[in-house]
Amino acid sequence: MHGWIIIDKPLGLGSTQAVSAVKRALREAGVAKTKVGHGGTLDPLATGVLPIALGEATKLAGRMLDSDKIYDFTIRFGEQTSTLDGEGEVIATSDILPARAEVEGVLPRFTGPIEQAPPMYSAIKIDGKRAYDLARAGEEVEMKLRSVTIHALDIVAADANSATLRAHVSKGTYIRSLARDIALALGTVGYVTMLRRVKAGPFTLDQAISLDNLSVAARDRALEQLMLPLTAGLDDIPALPVTPDEALALRQGKVLIGKPHTGLLLAMEGETPVALVESSGPEIRVVRGFNL
Numbered sequence: 001m002h003g004w005i006i007i008d009k010p011l012g013l014g015s016t017q018a019v020s021a022v023k024r025a026l027r028e029a030g031v032a033k034t035k036v037g038h039g040g041t042l043d044p045l046a047t048g049v050l051p052i053a054l055g056e057a058t059k060l061a062g063r064m065l066d067s068d069k070i071y072d073f074t075i076r077f078g079e080q081t082s083t084l085d086g087e088g089e090v091i092a093t094s095d096i097l098p099a100r101a102e103v104e105g106v107l108p109r110f111t112g113p114i115e116q117a118p119p120m121y122s123a124i125k126i127d128g129k130r131a132y133d134l135a136r137a138g139e140e141v142e143m144k145l146r147s148v149t150i151h152a153l154d155i156v157a158a159d160a161n162s163a164t165l166r167a168h169v170s171k172g173t174y175i176r177s178l179a180r181d182i183a184l185a186l187g188t189v190g191y192v193t194m195l196r197r198v199k200a201g202p203f204t205l206d207q208a209i210s211l212d213n214l215s216v217a218a219r220d221r222a223l224e225q226l227m228l229p230l231t232a233g234l235d236d237i238p239a240l241p242v243t244p245d246e247a248l249a250l251r252q253g254k255v256l257i258g259k260p261h262t263g264l265l266l267a268m269e270g271e272t273p274v275a276l277v278e279s280s281g282p283e284i285r286v287v288r289g290f291n292l
Contacts, residue, residue: 001034002055004228008208009050015041021211022052025218039064040200045085048197049208056290057230066171067201073192074164075179080189083121084176096188100158106185107153115145116177148173202235240265247274256284
């Protein structure tokens, strides 16, 4: 099996646990041992789109990590927690509860290229140790600013003490940090009470399945019906038709000459993906080959 199973990750489950659930489903369905990986970590307190790569699609998991994501998230104003979500202790409070119009008013300041400090409770390594391990040990952690891009940021709903937003963000963006900084810009404090990923790269919630449905499909030996093809993770890459001889050359890692294109392409022999290739002028070189 070579392709993608898109999981709608439930609350409280880690990404590696979701991978384990897919591995169990594959075993239950009688599928031969298959390499499995995920295309982008989701915190246990986050839900939503988690692409799980199978077989040769695992070669594209790194590319999925680099893709844009879209999140829905709710900021609760008036309190800030140590973890910037509902798991931590309250470390700051404020009586200021901004109105919807005030929230809308600051959003342009957080749209486009911005710099943000990641949460102390994150998996970033500092001197070889995870930031969250240092934070839990009570050590002072200095989180360096990082550059990210917020492509779009819109308000979805608001009530007396919270606002729900939708953010289209670049890789490396921390929604918890974004929520913290929006609250601070409003002269108050806040933390994330709900975080749901609705899109990861080309994959959306419409394609995502629950772990319960995954288990049912495994028992019915119908997992292949849930799997998207390997090429589903490359919908934004133009196809490059190649002949059987050219496909053989690419599989051997050779450079093709004589097909003037530019940029990243997906070499296809008929309906079979051969390789992800990079074209510069007349030369086409393999970036990632597929054993299909």
